[in-house]
Amino acid sequence: NAGVTQTPKFRILKIGQSMTLQCTQDMNHNYMYWYRQDPGMGLKLIYYSVGAGITDKGEVPNGYNVSRSTTEDFPLRLELAAPSQTSVYFCASSYSLGQETQYFGPGTRLLVL
Amino acid sequence: LAKTTQPISMDSYEGQEVNITCSHNNIATNDYITWYQQFPSQGPRFIIQGYKTKVTNEVASLFIPADRKSSTLSLPRVSLSDTAVYYCLVGDGLGGGGSQGNLIFGKGTKLSVKP
Structure with a gap:
């Protein structure tokens, strides 16, 4: 199993541009999550999904959108990139909610200039 | 949501046992305590x-006293490869008790x- 994979690994965006961060898991997990981690800080939950077609906001959803059309994929969309969105983005998945072990991807480093 | 408090940093030497304590005074009845390494x-x-x-x-041991207001992660005989950031998390699941994230x-x- 590849686990959780994320693409791209690194991206530079100009202010106002848009992009989609890709996340795929091959563990047949129902639950998937997107976090952002600013330098020297912990992770903050952006959005999560409890299954295909079902998503919900986390702690810091503003400026982002998600979709979940399949069990495997959970892309994160930035519509109008802002410098405040410069961060490292981690996707994770788990078999069930919350206290179940979450498996994290390697992260996508995003720089908005 | 139960807030956690941990020391910002700790130093150790190879072969020593390391104990990292986390405070979570407002832990709820249904909350579990989870540790991650990054x-x-x-x-x-x-x-x-x-x-x-x-x-x-x-990999480790986790000690939780009866009042559950704190917990201690114990790493036996650490090596250089244990250099990392360790997170203590407390919670019962997304949406539990009306909370999110x-x-x-x-x-x-x-x-x-x-x-």
């Missing part, structure tokens, strides 16, 4: 989870192991 440029990795008393696995990662404890 290396630079990688996503966090699950280490151990517990509800009360003591839990041990091949229960997995709150604080700043964690940066453990530096020296030779």
Whole structure:
């Protein structure tokens, strides 16, 4: 199993541009999550999904959108990139909610200039 | 949501036992305590989870006193490769008790192991 994979690994965006961060898991997990981690800080939950077609906001959803059309994929969309969105983005998945072990991807480093 | 407090950093030497304590005074009845490890440029990795008393696995031990207001992650005989940030999380699951995003990662404890 590849686990959780994320693409791209690194991206530079100009202010106002848009992009989609890709996340795929091959563990047949129902639950998937997107976090952002600013330098020297912990992770903050952006959005999560409890299954295909079902998503919900986390702690810091503003400026982002998600979709979940399949069990495997959970892309994160930035519509109008802002410098405040410069961060490292981690996707994770788990078999069930919350206290179940979450498996994290390697992260996508995003720089908005 | 139960807030957690951990030391910002700790130093140790190879071969020593390291204990990292986390305070969670407002822990709820249904909350579990989970620890994750994060290396630079990688996503966090699950280490151990517990509800009360003591839990041990091949990597670490977790000690939880009866009042559950704190917990201690114990790493036996650390090596240089244990240098990482360790996060203590408390929660019962997304949406539990009307809360959301229960997995709150604080700043964690940066453990530096020296030779």
